[in-house]
Amino acid sequence: MSIELKALGPAAFAGLFVVGATIGISNLVAGTTAGAPTVKSVVAPTQAQLAKEIITGQNYFASSCSGCHGSDGDGEGDAPSLRDEDMSDSDIADTIRMGSGRMPPFGQIYNAQHIHELVLYIRTLK
Numbered sequence: 001m002s003i004e005l006k007a008l009g010p011a012a013f014a015g016l017f018v019v020g021a022t023i024g025i026s027n028l029v030a031g032t033t034a035g036a037p038t039v040k041s042v043v044a045p046t047q048a049q050l051a052k053e054i055i056t057g058q059n060y061f062a063s064s065c066s067g068c069h070g071s072d073g074d075g076e077g078d079a080p081s082l083r084d085e086d087m088s089d090s091d092i093a094d095t096i097r098m099g100s101g102r103m104p105p106f107g108q109i110y111n112a113q114h115i116h117e118l119v120l121y122i123r124t125l126k
């Protein structure tokens with residue numbers, strides 16, 4: 001890691017500064033344990049990256065999920081509400097990948113990154 005940072009030079013230090021400023025928010029959204037910015041935190045997604053992933057997930061949700069789960073995952077369709085979902089991230093990801101009951105599997109349509117973005121979006125539903 002230190003080698004990579006050295007190679008990046010000034011850009012890495014600028015990045016550190018930005019991450020340091022946004023670390024509280026990105027930790028909150030990512031659901032990771034809050035703490036002092038460490039080298040590991042440098043590779044955590046920035047707020048902007050995270051926002052982009054959530055918006056991408058929202059687009060996937062609108063095209064593939066809202067017909068059954070409602071436009072904001074409120075369960076207005078024929079499927080359960082996904083608001084305040086108490087399943088773990090990995091259980092949600094497995095459900096999307098493999099389907100469940102009357103829900104079709106999406107593992108052929110969405111790769112791991114797409115599913116990660118869907119999970120991030122579902123986590124914003126309150």
Ligand code: HEC
Binds near residue numbers: 082096100102
């Ligand atoms: C054809 C309708 C349909 C579509 C499309 C659909 N679902 Fe579902 N989903 C269901 C039904 C019905 C269930 C209830 C589970 C069961 O029947 O076993 C469910 C369950 C779930 C659950 C588990 C909820 C819980 O608390 O048990 C998650 C998470 C979920 N769906 C996410 C998604 C996502 C994300 C998408 C889009 C990629 C999606 N679903 C698309 C019908 C659908």
